[in-house]
Amino acid sequence: NAGVTQTPKFRVLKTGQSMTLLCAQDMNHEYMYWYRQDPGMGLRLIHYSVGEGTTAKGEVPDGYNVSRLKKQNFLLGLESAAPSQTSVYFCASRWGGGVGEQFFGPGTRLTVL
Amino acid sequence: AQKITQTQPGMFVQEKEAVTLDCTYDTSDQSYGLFWYKQPSSGEMIFLIYQGSYDEQNATEGRYSLNFQKARKSANLVISASQLGDSAMYFCAMRELLPQGGSQGNLIFGKGTKLSVKP
16 A cells, blocks of 8 residues: 655756656545645645546646546646746645545655756 | 634754644634644655544644634644654644535645754
8 A cells, every 4th residue: 555656756857848747546535636835835736636537726726737537646747847836746635535634645856947 | 715824934842842833724614624744854744633623622643732722713733742753844734624524625734834853
């Protein structure tokens, strides 16, 4: 039981390049989330999904796209990376019942030059 | 709109002493849940403790307890007998709960408090 995993752990991009971050969970959770964490800003929600095939915008969605083709995977895409997207990205998941604590992946540190 | 405020950017505590990390929240919902997460220097986010708005007793989990004062809209985390491994960032978060059970909506996070435990 790996929990929530993220690929890659580190990445350096040049401005204008594209990339996809992969999040996978093996807990059969319905909900999945992508956050970014910047110094002094806490965690801010980028996009989220309440189930397979569904996605929705969070607090800071501009410049990002997501897809949830399979229940266990949630992909975050940057079509044209900008230095402002330099951040640590966290994926999280939770099941739909109970109090809904989220389980987080280890994070991806992205630098855009 | 819901909001979480953590007013202490950084805190120091002597090893083996207790420390309180402040969290205040703003919501018009009657039913909500409050969470605390720990983020050590390694970066992962670790769920610590949960308090429901209708829970009559303060939540406890080992050395962690939540001092919940609903009228004051505060949900402070108390760590007893601090250990060096408690040095980390701590985040308070909130989510709306459904009256019939279950949860909806997204977690709203505070900006965090960096706790440093001195030997």
